[in-house]
Amino acid sequence: MSIGPLSEWVTAAAEIAAVCVALFLPVYDKKQEKRKKTRNMKAIFRFLIRKALDEKDTSNLESYFKISYLVIDSNDDKQIYSIVQRAIEILNDKDIMQDKKETDVEQLLEYLK
Template sequence: MEIGSLAEWVESFAEILAVSVALFLPYYQKRKANKEKNQQAKQIIVRTANKLLQQTNIQESIQFEELTKFISIYLVLATNDTTVTIIQLGDAILNVIGTSDQLEDEQQSQITKLIDDLNKIKI
Protein backbone atom coordinates (compact mmCIF):
# COMPACT_ATOMS: atom_id res chain seq x y z
CA MET A 1 0.00 0.00 0.00
CA GLU A 2 1.39 3.35 -1.08
CA ILE A 3 0.67 6.59 0.70
CA GLY A 4 1.94 8.87 -2.04
CA SER A 5 4.92 11.11 -2.37
CA LEU A 6 5.76 13.95 -0.05
CA ALA A 7 4.94 16.47 -2.77
CA GLU A 8 1.39 15.13 -3.07
CA TRP A 9 0.93 15.37 0.68
CA VAL A 10 2.18 18.95 0.74
CA GLU A 11 -0.08 19.84 -2.18
CA SER A 12 -3.10 18.28 -0.47
CA PHE A 13 -2.35 20.09 2.76
CA ALA A 14 -2.03 23.40 0.88
CA GLU A 15 -5.40 22.83 -0.81
CA ILE A 16 -7.08 22.09 2.51
CA LEU A 17 -5.52 25.21 3.99
CA ALA A 18 -6.67 27.35 1.03
CA VAL A 19 -10.24 26.07 1.29
CA SER A 20 -10.26 26.67 5.05
CA VAL A 21 -9.06 30.24 4.62
CA ALA A 22 -11.62 30.86 1.88
CA LEU A 23 -14.41 29.56 4.12
CA PHE A 24 -13.51 31.27 7.38
CA LEU A 25 -11.83 34.53 6.33
CA PRO A 26 -15.10 36.43 5.70
CA TYR A 27 -16.41 35.35 9.11
CA TYR A 28 -13.18 36.45 10.79
CA GLN A 29 -13.17 39.81 8.99
CA LYS A 30 -16.79 40.52 9.91
CA ARG A 31 -16.16 39.61 13.53
CA LYS A 32 -13.07 41.82 13.64
CA ALA A 33 -14.98 44.75 12.09
CA ASN A 34 -17.80 44.34 14.65
CA LYS A 35 -15.27 44.27 17.45
CA GLU A 36 -13.63 47.48 16.23
CA LYS A 37 -17.01 49.23 15.85
CA ASN A 38 -18.06 48.18 19.34
CA GLN A 39 -14.77 49.36 20.82
CA GLN A 40 -15.08 52.70 19.03
CA ALA A 41 -18.69 53.21 20.18
CA LYS A 42 -17.75 52.34 23.74
CA GLN A 43 -14.82 54.77 23.73
CA ILE A 44 -16.89 57.62 22.28
CA ILE A 45 -19.66 57.20 24.85
CA VAL A 46 -17.25 56.89 27.80
CA ARG A 47 -15.13 59.85 26.72
CA THR A 48 -18.13 62.11 26.06
CA ALA A 49 -19.90 61.10 29.28
CA ASN A 50 -16.75 61.85 31.29
CA LYS A 51 -16.61 65.32 29.73
CA LEU A 52 -20.27 65.92 30.55
CA LEU A 53 -19.69 65.02 34.21
CA GLN A 54 -17.57 68.13 34.65
CA GLN A 55 -19.65 70.60 32.65
CA THR A 56 -22.17 73.20 33.57
CA ASN A 57 -24.84 74.22 31.08
CA ILE A 58 -24.95 70.67 29.72
CA GLN A 59 -28.01 71.08 27.50
CA GLU A 60 -26.24 73.68 25.37
CA SER A 61 -22.91 71.85 25.16
CA ILE A 62 -21.60 70.36 21.96
CA GLN A 63 -20.73 67.09 23.73
CA PHE A 64 -24.33 66.56 24.84
CA GLU A 65 -25.62 67.19 21.33
CA GLU A 66 -22.99 64.88 19.82
CA LEU A 67 -23.76 62.10 22.31
CA THR A 68 -27.49 62.39 21.66
CA LYS A 69 -27.04 62.22 17.89
CA PHE A 70 -24.45 59.46 18.09
CA ILE A 71 -26.68 57.23 20.21
CA SER A 72 -29.77 57.79 18.10
CA ILE A 73 -27.93 57.05 14.84
CA TYR A 74 -25.88 54.15 16.15
CA LEU A 75 -28.95 52.44 17.61
CA VAL A 76 -30.36 52.12 14.11
CA LEU A 77 -27.05 50.70 12.86
CA ALA A 78 -26.65 48.18 15.71
CA THR A 79 -25.74 44.81 14.27
CA ASN A 80 -25.17 42.62 17.31
CA ASP A 81 -26.11 42.21 20.96
CA THR A 82 -22.95 43.83 22.28
CA THR A 83 -23.58 46.95 20.22
CA VAL A 84 -27.15 47.14 21.48
CA THR A 85 -25.95 46.81 25.09
CA ILE A 86 -23.39 49.59 24.61
CA ILE A 87 -25.96 51.89 23.04
CA GLN A 88 -28.53 51.11 25.76
CA LEU A 89 -26.02 52.12 28.42
CA GLY A 90 -25.33 55.33 26.50
CA ASP A 91 -29.06 55.97 26.32
CA ALA A 92 -29.31 55.37 30.06
CA ILE A 93 -26.64 58.04 30.57
CA LEU A 94 -28.73 60.47 28.52
CA ASN A 95 -31.82 59.56 30.57
CA VAL A 96 -29.96 60.26 33.82
CA ILE A 97 -28.92 63.67 32.49
CA GLY A 98 -32.46 64.35 31.31
CA THR A 99 -33.07 68.08 31.11
CA SER A 100 -30.53 69.04 33.76
CA ASP A 101 -28.06 71.78 32.99
CA GLN A 102 -25.84 70.86 35.90
CA LEU A 103 -25.55 67.41 37.41
CA GLU A 104 -26.30 66.77 41.05
CA ASP A 105 -24.20 64.34 43.09
CA GLU A 106 -26.71 61.52 42.67
CA GLN A 107 -26.78 61.97 38.89
CA GLN A 108 -22.99 62.03 38.78
CA SER A 109 -22.76 58.79 40.75
CA GLN A 110 -25.34 57.12 38.49
CA ILE A 111 -23.45 58.20 35.38
CA THR A 112 -20.16 57.05 36.90
CA LYS A 113 -21.72 53.63 37.58
CA LEU A 114 -23.00 53.43 33.99
CA ILE A 115 -19.53 54.34 32.70
CA ASP A 116 -18.07 51.57 34.87
CA ASP A 117 -20.64 49.16 33.44
CA LEU A 118 -19.59 50.22 29.94
CA ASN A 119 -15.94 49.63 30.77
CA LYS A 120 -16.76 46.14 32.06
CA ILE A 121 -18.28 45.04 28.75
CA LYS A 122 -15.99 42.56 27.03
CA ILE A 123 -15.60 43.15 23.35
Template sequence: MEIGSLAEWATAVAETAAVLVALFLPYLERRRNDRKNSRNLKIMLRGIIERALKDQNSHSLESFLNLSSLTDAGERDKETLDTARQILELFQTTEMSDSERHEEIIELLSTIQP
Protein backbone atom coordinates in the same frame (compact mmCIF):
# COMPACT_ATOMS: atom_id res chain seq x y z
CA MET B 1 -7.10 0.83 -5.77
CA GLU B 2 -3.83 2.68 -5.18
CA ILE B 3 -3.20 5.08 -2.33
CA GLY B 4 -0.94 7.39 -4.33
CA SER B 5 2.45 8.86 -3.78
CA LEU B 6 3.54 11.02 -0.88
CA ALA B 7 3.66 14.05 -3.17
CA GLU B 8 0.01 13.62 -4.12
CA TRP B 9 -0.97 13.36 -0.45
CA ALA B 10 1.05 16.47 0.44
CA THR B 11 -0.60 18.36 -2.41
CA ALA B 12 -4.08 17.29 -1.29
CA VAL B 13 -3.43 18.32 2.32
CA ALA B 14 -2.01 21.69 1.22
CA GLU B 15 -5.00 22.35 -1.05
CA THR B 16 -7.44 21.46 1.73
CA ALA B 17 -5.60 23.75 4.14
CA ALA B 18 -5.65 26.57 1.57
CA VAL B 19 -9.41 26.22 1.10
CA LEU B 20 -10.02 26.21 4.86
CA VAL B 21 -7.88 29.32 5.34
CA ALA B 22 -9.66 31.08 2.46
CA LEU B 23 -13.02 30.31 4.05
CA PHE B 24 -11.95 31.28 7.57
CA LEU B 25 -10.12 34.56 6.85
CA PRO B 26 -13.22 36.68 6.09
CA TYR B 27 -14.78 35.55 9.36
CA LEU B 28 -11.63 36.48 11.27
CA GLU B 29 -11.41 39.86 9.54
CA ARG B 30 -15.06 40.67 10.28
CA ARG B 31 -14.59 39.71 13.91
CA ARG B 32 -11.49 41.85 14.22
CA ASN B 33 -13.32 44.82 12.67
CA ASP B 34 -16.30 44.34 15.01
CA ARG B 35 -14.01 44.41 18.06
CA LYS B 36 -12.26 47.52 16.78
CA ASN B 37 -15.57 49.25 16.08
CA SER B 38 -16.89 48.33 19.53
CA ARG B 39 -13.77 49.73 21.15
CA ASN B 40 -14.05 52.96 19.15
CA LEU B 41 -17.72 53.30 20.05
CA LYS B 42 -16.92 52.97 23.75
CA ILE B 43 -14.13 55.54 23.52
CA MET B 44 -16.43 58.02 21.76
CA LEU B 45 -19.26 57.41 24.21
CA ARG B 46 -16.98 57.92 27.20
CA GLY B 47 -15.76 61.21 25.73
CA ILE B 48 -19.28 62.44 24.97
CA ILE B 49 -20.55 61.50 28.43
CA GLU B 50 -17.57 63.09 30.19
CA ARG B 51 -18.10 66.26 28.15
CA ALA B 52 -21.83 66.21 28.97
CA LEU B 53 -21.00 65.93 32.67
CA LYS B 54 -18.57 68.82 32.45
CA ASP B 55 -21.00 71.07 30.52
CA GLN B 56 -24.20 69.77 32.19
CA ASN B 57 -25.65 69.42 28.69
CA SER B 58 -26.74 66.08 27.27
CA HIS B 59 -27.79 67.16 23.76
CA SER B 60 -24.74 65.68 22.06
CA LEU B 61 -25.24 62.37 23.91
CA GLU B 62 -28.87 62.28 22.85
CA SER B 63 -27.95 62.99 19.22
CA PHE B 64 -25.24 60.33 19.25
CA LEU B 65 -27.63 57.71 20.63
CA ASN B 66 -30.26 58.58 18.04
CA LEU B 67 -27.73 58.19 15.23
CA SER B 68 -26.28 54.97 16.60
CA SER B 69 -29.71 53.36 16.50
CA LEU B 70 -29.59 53.77 12.70
CA THR B 71 -26.28 51.91 12.32
CA ASP B 72 -25.23 48.32 12.83
CA ALA B 73 -23.79 49.34 16.21
CA GLY B 74 -27.33 49.13 17.56
CA GLU B 75 -27.23 45.35 17.61
CA ARG B 76 -23.52 44.75 18.00
CA ASP B 77 -23.10 46.94 21.10
CA LYS B 78 -26.56 46.73 22.61
CA GLU B 79 -25.33 46.55 26.20
CA THR B 80 -23.06 49.59 25.86
CA LEU B 81 -25.77 51.64 24.18
CA ASP B 82 -28.30 50.60 26.84
CA THR B 83 -25.94 51.87 29.52
CA ALA B 84 -25.55 55.16 27.62
CA ARG B 85 -29.35 55.47 27.41
CA GLN B 86 -29.58 54.97 31.18
CA ILE B 87 -27.05 57.77 31.60
CA LEU B 88 -29.11 60.00 29.29
CA GLU B 89 -32.20 59.29 31.40
CA LEU B 90 -30.25 60.29 34.49
CA PHE B 91 -29.29 63.57 32.84
CA GLN B 92 -32.94 64.26 32.10
CA THR B 93 -34.37 63.30 35.50
CA THR B 94 -35.30 65.99 37.99
CA GLU B 95 -36.01 63.61 40.86
CA MET B 96 -32.39 63.45 42.07
CA SER B 97 -29.98 65.98 43.43
CA ASP B 98 -27.08 66.98 41.19
CA SER B 99 -24.55 65.17 43.36
CA GLU B 100 -26.60 61.93 43.37
CA ARG B 101 -27.07 62.15 39.63
CA HIS B 102 -23.35 62.78 39.12
CA GLU B 103 -22.40 59.75 41.25
CA GLU B 104 -24.84 57.48 39.40
CA ILE B 105 -23.54 58.65 36.03
CA ILE B 106 -19.92 58.10 37.08
CA GLU B 107 -20.81 54.60 38.30
CA LEU B 108 -22.50 53.71 35.00
CA LEU B 109 -19.70 55.35 33.02
CA SER B 110 -17.18 53.08 34.74
CA THR B 111 -18.90 50.06 33.14
CA ILE B 112 -18.13 51.38 29.64
CA GLN B 113 -14.54 50.25 29.27
CA PRO B 114 -12.84 50.09 25.85
Protein backbone atom coordinates in the same frame (compact mmCIF):
# COMPACT_ATOMS: atom_id res chain seq x y z
CA MET C 1 -1.42 -0.26 -3.13
CA SER C 2 1.06 2.58 -2.58
CA ILE C 3 0.46 5.75 -0.61
CA GLY C 4 2.05 7.97 -3.23
CA PRO C 5 5.03 10.28 -3.20
CA LEU C 6 5.59 12.74 -0.38
CA SER C 7 5.25 15.72 -2.72
CA GLU C 8 1.62 14.82 -3.46
CA TRP C 9 0.86 14.60 0.27
CA VAL C 10 2.41 18.02 0.85
CA THR C 11 0.43 19.45 -2.07
CA ALA C 12 -2.80 17.97 -0.72
CA ALA C 13 -2.14 19.39 2.74
CA ALA C 14 -1.43 22.82 1.23
CA GLU C 15 -4.68 22.70 -0.75
CA ILE C 16 -6.66 21.76 2.36
CA ALA C 17 -5.05 24.64 4.26
CA ALA C 18 -5.87 27.05 1.41
CA VAL C 19 -9.51 25.96 1.39
CA CYS C 20 -9.76 26.39 5.17
CA VAL C 21 -8.30 29.89 4.95
CA ALA C 22 -10.61 30.81 2.08
CA LEU C 23 -13.66 29.60 4.01
CA PHE C 24 -12.93 30.97 7.46
CA LEU C 25 -10.90 34.14 6.88
CA PRO C 26 -13.92 36.28 5.87
CA VAL C 27 -15.80 35.18 9.00
CA TYR C 28 -12.80 35.98 11.19
CA ASP C 29 -12.31 39.38 9.52
CA LYS C 30 -15.98 40.26 9.98
CA LYS C 31 -15.83 39.30 13.65
CA GLN C 32 -12.69 41.40 14.19
CA GLU C 33 -14.28 44.36 12.40
CA LYS C 34 -17.40 44.11 14.57
CA ARG C 35 -15.28 43.92 17.74
CA LYS C 36 -13.33 47.00 16.65
CA LYS C 37 -16.53 48.91 15.83
CA THR C 38 -18.01 48.08 19.23
CA ARG C 39 -14.81 49.08 21.03
CA ASN C 40 -14.71 52.41 19.20
CA MET C 41 -18.38 53.07 19.87
CA LYS C 42 -17.89 52.43 23.59
CA ALA C 43 -14.90 54.78 23.67
CA ILE C 44 -16.82 57.56 21.94
CA PHE C 45 -19.79 57.18 24.27
CA ARG C 46 -17.52 57.17 27.35
CA PHE C 47 -15.91 60.39 26.15
CA LEU C 48 -19.23 62.06 25.33
CA ILE C 49 -20.83 61.03 28.64
CA ARG C 50 -17.89 62.40 30.63
CA LYS C 51 -17.96 65.60 28.58
CA ALA C 52 -21.72 65.96 29.15
CA LEU C 53 -21.23 65.40 32.88
CA ASP C 54 -18.49 68.05 33.09
CA GLU C 55 -20.24 70.64 30.91
CA LYS C 56 -23.77 69.84 32.11
CA ASP C 57 -24.89 69.77 28.47
CA THR C 58 -26.08 66.58 26.79
CA SER C 59 -26.76 67.97 23.30
CA ASN C 60 -23.67 66.40 21.68
CA LEU C 61 -24.28 63.08 23.41
CA GLU C 62 -27.94 63.02 22.39
CA SER C 63 -27.11 63.95 18.79
CA TYR C 64 -24.52 61.20 18.44
CA PHE C 65 -26.85 58.75 20.18
CA LYS C 66 -29.70 59.48 17.75
CA ILE C 67 -27.50 59.23 14.68
CA SER C 68 -25.65 56.09 15.73
CA TYR C 69 -28.90 54.42 16.83
CA LEU C 70 -29.69 53.92 13.15
CA VAL C 71 -26.85 51.41 12.71
CA ILE C 72 -27.68 49.00 15.54
CA ASP C 73 -27.02 45.51 14.25
CA SER C 74 -26.56 43.27 17.28
CA ASN C 75 -27.73 42.60 20.81
CA ASP C 76 -24.40 43.90 22.15
CA ASP C 77 -25.11 47.25 20.53
CA LYS C 78 -28.60 47.28 22.02
CA GLN C 79 -27.14 46.79 25.49
CA ILE C 80 -24.68 49.62 24.94
CA TYR C 81 -27.46 51.91 23.76
CA SER C 82 -29.63 51.08 26.76
CA ILE C 83 -26.73 52.03 29.07
CA VAL C 84 -26.16 55.29 27.19
CA GLN C 85 -29.88 56.05 27.23
CA ARG C 86 -29.92 55.56 31.01
CA ALA C 87 -26.91 57.90 31.32
CA ILE C 88 -28.75 60.56 29.30
CA GLU C 89 -31.79 60.20 31.56
CA ILE C 90 -29.63 60.64 34.65
CA LEU C 91 -27.81 63.66 33.21
CA ASN C 92 -31.07 65.36 32.17
CA ASP C 93 -32.85 64.76 35.49
CA LYS C 94 -32.95 68.09 37.34
CA ASP C 95 -34.06 66.47 40.62
CA ILE C 96 -30.82 64.52 41.10
CA MET C 97 -27.94 66.24 42.89
CA GLN C 98 -24.68 66.63 40.93
CA ASP C 99 -22.74 64.32 43.28
CA LYS C 100 -25.34 61.59 42.86
CA LYS C 101 -25.25 62.09 39.07
CA GLU C 102 -21.49 61.65 39.06
CA THR C 103 -21.58 58.42 41.05
CA ASP C 104 -24.47 57.00 39.00
CA VAL C 105 -22.81 57.89 35.71
CA GLU C 106 -19.48 56.42 36.84
CA GLN C 107 -21.26 53.15 37.62
CA LEU C 108 -22.72 53.15 34.11
CA LEU C 109 -19.33 53.96 32.61
CA GLU C 110 -17.94 50.82 34.24
CA TYR C 111 -20.22 48.80 31.97
CA LEU C 112 -18.81 50.57 28.91
CA LYS C 113 -15.22 49.50 29.57
